[in-house]
Amino acid sequence: MKFPQQGRSPDDILSSLKARKQDDVPWEEGRVFAYIYDAGDEAEKLLKDAFSLYLMENGLDPTSFPSCMELEKEVIGMAVDLVNGGDDATGTFTSGGTESILLSLKTTRDYYRDIRPDITEPEILMATTAHPAFHKACQYFDLKAVTVDVDDDFCAIPEAMEAAITENTILMVGSAPSYAHGAIDPITELGQIALRHQLRFHVDCCVGGMYLPFAKELGYDIPEFDLSVPGVTQLSMDFHKWGYAAKGASCILYKDRAIRRYQIFSYANWTGYAVINPGVTSTKGGGPIAACWAILNYIGREGYLRLVKASQEASAKIVDAVERIDGLEMMGKAQINMLAIRATDFNIFPVADEMKARGWFIQPQFGFANSSENMHLSVGYHNAHQVDEFVRDLAEVVAAVRAEQRDKEPFVMPDDLREFIVNSGPEVMDHLSEVLGSDGSALPGKMEEINNMLNQLPADSREMLLGEFINRLYNPDVH
């Protein structure tokens, strides 16, 4: 790839971009059950208009762009209201759930450095269902992640969590819900443990913050989960998930505003302007905050109740259908719109490939701890009108895949290959191109073989292989 010598016309450029999208999943049709949160054409137009209105603005400097600050303050105020933060709560608008979680852990680490300098190896306590963003934060900020097994419904077990507390524990994590199975941890019980042991307690509401309050209001059986629960000290919630905002919109909220001071990076020991950043980034595009403010005001409480009702009803239809499809079963309580489906007597991975061939995207998830391999569905408003067709196709595909597997030996990774990979470093990728159908320099087609292989490896080897794969994939063509 060479740097372009001459510029091209806007029309030419835009048509190139449109053409490039053709290989992407066709989310506009509502057939994609992950990554996409689409509240309809009018909402999308509003997001685009609001985003472009603030395309060039920089929220880094409130003295130059006070309107970005005002928009952020209002968005944080609305979030605090929704999750019952109370009068002392505050927060920061961030680029996504991961940034919110990074900030929460960095803030807590720095606070404890201040109040408990005797803790030199701080620990973060979480269940196996906690999002990898917590492990990322532990890696980035030199914290020790302590993970605890969950129950058969994939919820944290309070007694097991309490038993894992040590004198180095500074923060406990609960999920409301966790992504994989949509399981809501017992936040009330965990809150009591946090109080007893004087720990900070982060509730990860990244995917639930803009959903659970409305599901609860609609009368669904949702346990207490928010900042009003005694013991909960901080909470992450994403607007760019079930808030249907443009991507790049989340927040970290604290119940006690004083602690946020530990989050803020403030630097004046250099030759330039004073850099004061509440979040990870410095330059802060105005687009995501303006689009977020716009969508919250456009949809409003009544609108979100409607969107959540549609998602709950669509999810219930899927759960009903799965219960009637031979060979499939739901995992966990399946209370909300984040579903995990597993196979009872066949290998589920080809189902994702076959459904993709019919235009559906569902997300394969590997087996880990007490969770066997499965398919995840995040069911939103945009999927609701497609659900009848989806369950028809799912039933047909499952019947066909099961029939085909009856005459086929199941894939079992040879012990010597597993051993070889487990004991190798990233260079093992050079030897795997035949098995994987790709040496990592291009995207593979069907995922069945790759998923089967990864599923039968220990998680550490999966991490190593996938990390290497991505490192090889994202490279420019150099001629």
Ligand SMILES: Cc1ncc(COP(=O)(O)O)c(C=O)c1O
């Ligand atoms: C429960 C939970 N926490 C954190 C995250 C991370 O959010 P993001 O992808 O916006 O960084 C996700 C993403 O799906 C999530 O479901």
